[in-house]
Each structure stands twice: as structure tokens, then as C-alpha cells.
Amino acid sequence: MRADRLIRILLLLQNQERLTTKELAQQLEVTERTIHRDMEALSVAGIPVVARRGKYGGWQLMENYRTRLTGLKKEEIMSLFLSPSQQLLKDLGYLQEWTEAREKLIASIPKNLHSEVKDVTNRLHIDSSAWRPSTEVIQMFELLHQAVWDQHKLKIKYERADGTVVTRIVEPLGLVAKGNTWYVVAAVEGEIRNYKASRVITAEKLDEPFERPDDFELASYWQESKQQFIRSLPSYEAQVEVSPDILARLKFTGRFVKIEDLKKQEGSWISVKLNFDTEEEAKSFILGFGNQIRVIQPLQLKEQIIQVARSIIDFYNHDGVHSKESKHGHDES
Incomplete structure (x- = not known):
């Protein structure tokens, strides 16, 4: 609604002192032309907004002007109770202060909103940590x-x-x-x-x-x-076909690979475009799935995987011969 947007512009200018048309348009997700029309509307309504030119120019309120439109809507109040990362707050030394501020905020809101605020914390939780705990120690x-x-x-x-x-x-x-x-x-x-x-x-x-x-x-x-x-970041694309049996596993191996495009066909192999950082990562990843992934493009990658597979077979064949010779020598002694 336009009325809400005008109020947001007013509060943004009050809190940040000066903003360009482009910055306001980005924050409010509207065009720059819309911002110019909104500024004209605020001026007609008697709000003292002025435009400054130059390198550090932009829109600002006249000095000492302050709006009293500070009432919070229910949705705005509820958004304040979305939990931030407690680990990051702890790193900064603000966890206790955040906990106490949250209790003060609960005490300050109307009682009829208490149950809805409690529902926010029970229904929405944000966890920004990785599945594997970080082992990084920040001494300084x-x-x-x-x-x-x-x-x-x-x-x-x-x-x-x-x-x-x-x-x-x-x-x-x-x-x-x-x-x-x-x-x-x-x-x-x-x-x-x-x-x-x-x-x-x-x-x-x-x-x-x-x-x-x-x-x-x-x-x-x-x-x-x-x-x-x-x-x-480097990028290396590979067009492959995968067995339906490994599709679930493929989606959960995203450390070195990104699935760019996937075309699934019932009862047949699936066409997938994969994006890696390097060719070496592509080879290692694809070889790890054995005969359940076949390379279509690039042909050079396909040839290199064939060479690596042959070298592995040769290695184990040679290793088997070496083991037999060692065993035979041991029997003679």
C-alpha cells in the first residue's frame, strides 16, 4: 500500500538521515520514478523533505524534524522475535544482553499479543550453523x-x-x-x-x-x-546421465558440485548438468559413483575417466601378481 510505503520512507530518512533515490528504490522494491512521485506526495502533505545534490547528495528531512509515527503493527512486533544466531551473539558477547532485551520487549507489548509472540518462537526458528560443528578457534x-x-x-x-x-x-x-x-x-x-x-x-x-x-x-x-x-570462482561443467538409483545421493553430495539442470524420465537414466570448480573435482566425483554415472560431455573428461579407470585396473592386476610372487617366495623359504 502506498500509505505504508510513505511511512517507511519517512522513517528511513529519519533513521539514516540521507538516502539516494536509488537506495530508497532498492529498499522499497519499487522504481526510481515511484520514489520521485512519493517524495512529491510527502512534500504536498507538508513533510519537509529536501533533495541535496553533489557526491554526497540524496533525500533528507529538514534539520530537527522528527515524526511521531513510531507505532508498531502486530506483524512488525512479531518479526522482532525471530531468533538470531545465538552462537554469533555469544561470539560478540551480546547473548545475555539480547536475552534481557527480549524479555523487556515482551513486557512492553500489549498483553493480547503475548500468545502470538510466543507462537513465533515456537513455530519459527533460524539456525545458521552448519551440520558439522566448526573447529575454528578465533584467538584474537x-x-x-x-x-x-x-x-x-x-x-x-x-x-x-x-x-x-x-x-x-x-x-x-x-x-x-x-x-x-x-x-x-x-x-x-x-x-x-x-x-x-x-x-x-x-x-x-x-x-x-x-x-x-x-x-x-x-x-x-x-x-x-x-x-x-x-x-x-572457477567453473567446470559436465553433462552426464545418472542411474535413478543414485538420484537421492546425488542431491546430498553438494560440497564440490552444483546441480545446474535435471531432466527426469520415468524408468530411464536421468540427464543432469553438473557444475564443478575444477576438472579434477569432476573426475573424482564421477569415478566415485562407478558405473552409475556416464559422461556425455565434454568428451575430454570422458576419455580421462576411461584412462583413470584402466590405470586402476592395471594397478590392481599388477598388485595381484606381486602378491602371488611374494607368497610363492615365502613358500620356498
Whole structure:
């Protein structure tokens, strides 16, 4: 409804001070033209919205203007009781505070909503952890967390994915949890980079403050960084046919493979397009299913799998001959 959208625009501008037409359109999932019409409607209604031009321009409310449209609807209240990841809250040291704040929030809402709020926690639960518990230990997490708030530079020793250790002077801008894995987003020599928190071996707080970039927004940066990382991932496609007997297993082996397309036909083999990171992963995966997957394309992959299968047969044939010779020699002695 348009009335709800106008109220949301008003509250967004009050809470975030300044937003561009594009940012408002993205948050409200409407076109930029719709935002311009909404702004005109707010202005006609007497709401003092103004447009600022320039690099840091956008829509904002006149200084000192505050709306009193702060009443929460039932659905909005219920949404506040969806449980966040308690492990992440514990990592940050906020679990106790969150629990107490939740109790205060329950006490503040109308009594006729208490049962519905309780239903939210009984019917909806969000678990962001993996099936296998993480074994990562973040030795420096408390110091990293504090440095984000103190805005002091850190001298860190960091272990890269290949095992090499580097020393960096970083300006910690924020912490991001991807699943249950923490990353430190930091400025280094004018560039913003991501560091896996569990790979920070040591961290030393320096007596040198830093200024956060005025235009830096952690959520927007992370979204762009994540998309860039996904685009950079290697990709290797294989068109295969699979036996119906392994279809269920195929869907639950998603660590190294993604099912791109599946065409199921009753009583016959199933055509499937698989996407791997590398050709080596494709070979290992397909060989693991023996004669229950056959490669259609690429032909080079099919030929390589045939070669590997033959080498395995040769290996075991040779191993069998070697075992007989060893046994025969033992009998002679």
C-alpha cells in the first residue's frame, strides 16, 4: 500500500538521515520514478523533505524534524522475535544482553499479543550453523571486535590460505559473519580487504587512530565483495546421465558440485548438468559413483575417466601378481 510505503520512507530518512533515490528504490522494491512521485506526495502533505545534490547528495528531512509515527503493527512486533544466531551473539558477547532485551520487549507489548509472540518462537526458528560443528578457534576475536569500535590501527600476523604468513597494518572497519565464520573487513594501504578472523595469528593494538571513510557502508560493501568473489570462482561443467538409483545421493553430495539442470524420465537414466570448480573435482566425483554415472560431455573428461579407470585396473592386476610372487617366495623359504 502506498500509505505504508510513505511511512517507511519517512522513517528511513529519519533513521539514516540521507538516502539516494536509488537506495530508497532498492529498499522499497519499487522504481526510481515511484520514489520521485512519493517524495512529491510527502512534500504536498507538508513533510519537509529536501533533495541535496553533489557526491554526497540524496533525500533528507529538514534539520530537527522528527515524526511521531513510531507505532508498531502486530506483524512488525512479531518479526522482532525471530531468533538470531545465538552462537554469533555469544561470539560478540551480546547473548545475555539480547536475552534481557527480549524479555523487556515482551513486557512492553500489549498483553493480547503475548500468545502470538510466543507462537513465533515456537513455530519459527533460524539456525545458521552448519551440520558439522566448526573447529575454528578465533584467538584474537575479542581484540578485533574492540578495535572496530575504538578505531585504532592494528598490527596483525595473518596466515593466508596457502600457509604463508604476512604482517599487515590494518584499519578494522567491521566484522561480518558468513554462516558461522567471521571475517574482518579492514582498510590496508588505501584498499579494503577481507581477512578470515580465525587466520589472524596475533594482533597488536597501535596507539594510532584512523578515520573511517565517510561513504563506507559495511552491508553494501560486503554484498558487492561477495558477488565479486562468486564471479571469480572457477567453473567446470559436465553433462552426464545418472542411474535413478543414485538420484537421492546425488542431491546430498553438494560440497564440490552444483546441480545446474535435471531432466527426469520415468524408468530411464536421468540427464543432469553438473557444475564443478575444477576438472579434477569432476573426475573424482564421477569415478566415485562407478558405473552409475556416464559422461556425455565434454568428451575430454570422458576419455580421462576411461584412462583413470584402466590405470586402476592395471594397478590392481599388477598388485595381484606381486602378491602371488611374494607368497610363492615365502613358500620356498
